[in-house]
Amino acid sequence: MKKRPVVKKGQTGDSGAWRASPGRSRGTPRPRYSALRLVSKGFTQGDWAKVWRQHDVEPRYDVVIIGGGLHGLATAYYLAAYHGVRKIAVLDKGYLGGGGSGRNTAIVRSNYLTPEGVRFYDRSLKLYENLAGELNFNVMFSQRGHLTLAHNDGGLRTMRWRAEVNKTQGVDSEVIDPDEIKKLVPSMDTSDRTRYPILGALYHPPGGIIRHDAVVWGYARAAAGLGVHLHQDTEVTGIDVHHGRVTGVRTTRGNISTATVVNCTAGWSTLISEMAGVEMPVTTSPLQAAVTEPVKPFLDTVVVSGSLHVYVSQTDRGELVFGASVDPFTSYSVRGSLEFVEGLASNVLKLMPGLSKMRLLRQWSGLCDMTPDYSPIIGPTPVGGFFVDVGWGTYGFKAGPVAGEAMAECIVSDRSPEIIADFGLDRFRSGRLVGEKGAAAVGH
Template sequence: MRPRYSALSLLRHAVAETPWPRAWRVPDPKPTYDVVIIGGGGHGLATAYYLAAHHGIKDIAVVERAYIGSGNLGRNTTLVRSNYVLDGNTQFFEYSMKLWEGLSHELNFNVMLSQRGQIVLAHGPSQMDVLARKGNIMRLNGIDAELLDRGEVIKLLPYLDHSGEARFPICGGLFQQRAGTVRHDAVAWGYARAADSLGVDVIENCEVNSFVIDGDRVRGVNTTRGRISAGRTAIAVAGHSSHLAAMAGLRLPIESHLLQAFVSEPIKPFLDHVISFGAELFYISQSDKGGLVFGGHIDGFNSYTQRGQFPKVQTVAECAVALIPSISRLRLLRHWAGIQDMTPDGSPFICRTPLRDLYLNGGWCYQGFKATPAVGWCFAHTIANDDEHPLSRCYSLDRFARGRELDDYGVGNWTYKQ
């Protein structure tokens, strides 16, 4: 039994100078598991944890090509929120929010959920109506939301450009107090540690090369560390979903796109909320360490390079200055890119696949991080019961064939415009 983390244990360890044990073991892969989850990101680890903790399945391997959290979990802008308008999305993301709210306690690992509040800005009357609809839906589903007028936004965020100089004047916004940020890496570590303590093998540096397919059934994976047989196999490899699916002979409604993220130098508290620009896709918050963390739209063409294009860097900087003129003199410290699964309608998949015993979680577009706990919850259910969870039933692969797209922003069926 590994020691619990707490202020007291921290003190005890500090005084006695006893070393802490490893947060998770370094096991060699066994030849066979009940469940093999491909992808040691937040989604894969959360799924393993909930399978072990709530479905009684403990013989699980999470196989990760590099180190855990090396994909989009460690590259996103750490925002969590539940302001969705469409039936299905609203409930799913609110459930995720509720899981976030108890996660540090559940995992005994401080993931630093900071419910500092998010405001989505509107720059015209019709945008206000769109936000009003969203806010009304949130309220009707038991989610906190407030519609702010121009004056209230000025009061809350006086440092935004409220002057006559603004190209797109701010006329109001939708505020969700419970939205905020989470320390992203801690999510991988916390889930890994908790899953590991329940017996899950977290196997890093183990890349899947192919599936073991027997007729219409998947029976495991061949990896760089040998064959691992599995009763059930699950894919949770954001960015590379198509790549993995192709190994199983499947084509997905997914294109891989680059999303860049940016962080400034650390400064003393400057922004106390998460702010989303309404004129273009741009969002910003400040990390606890002091860096301003921000991002924008995808680069706009499919790519696996994890390198962003400079013109997009400029576009995002332009949005930053347009929104907060005084940000001009603060300095960009680092920018990077993640590979994001983009689907035609901007919504994900948590579902069975045409192959038996193979399950897919992917297509998360911009929202993979905030969905992490609910993904784990629902995907674990899907794997354990060979059936979709009611909360994620809408995220099926066949929704396009049926005409049941979930396009929360009304962008249209274009992967690269979502």
């Protein structure tokens, strides 16, 4: 990886609202507002400087990134901050973070099943741990621990298998018994009288939750401060390819000439790739989630049950966030369903009967791109200059930082870094699949 450029004293971003501190090496601007000014503006509702400003779509960019979510913004940031590429456009047909980045349940972990997956997601977790300092933005990362429950002997064997794989990669994971689970989650029914008795769990202390919109805003602000153009409400209608190489992108706001295009979309990843003549072995399915009324904090860890297809965590505001596996059909619909709520409530109460009186406030849905081996597709494609960062299924948010870091290096060096080499598109032709279904039965 190339040395990170130093932002000189006085260098400002496009909005003019930020400046770099002397000696800061990562290019992330710091705010000019003093504490007194912040308090004053809070009381007076004064005018705030824009974090990033609108730009006209220019006729040429060095790199065009399609998708203004976490992966697209992270790629733009690392290209600008680590590799000095500044002529970058991020295009989104809606608003920044309006897709999967704003619809997920923001769980972060690295206790996967394959050595390739564990190394990859652990690097992302390490980046998340330092992200607030990196971006000078509070991303509200709470490493409260992650529990994956086992309800039968087969599940317990899988947890022990995952624990050993994790340990060989230096990841903190261990199998704990019901008594230890009860200490971590007193509200859990760990008795042997339930329909789905809990035999043990894979405990992953570094796992936790993070504020997804804060992560998006942090990357967007930092990228814009380094000169990246963020174009919202800009839909891509075509990708020009001549003699096997990308030459440009067509949008609803004009045509762009470029030699490098990155597909960082979810839900529409196959449609974008087809514009460049690249087929993707991806299917798209909805994933639903729901949230309750806020209550006094009582759940300190993230709890996942693959057998019951449910997971639950509690936010810093006291709400319980629930989710399940993807809907059992392919669709681009993001409507919620009563069937999901009924099944979710039934399964949650099997784990925590004491939640029966809580009221469900709202539910939502997002789109998940699923690959045959439940692992992403990231890296170059047969079309020169066309890169993909797609197929993340239900765990793309966990991978945002490392995917952006690796994709930036891939674009600059024109080869896949070792950390993503196993996730290339060519694995589906060679049969070198990276099977992660055993660690993603419920997606979290």
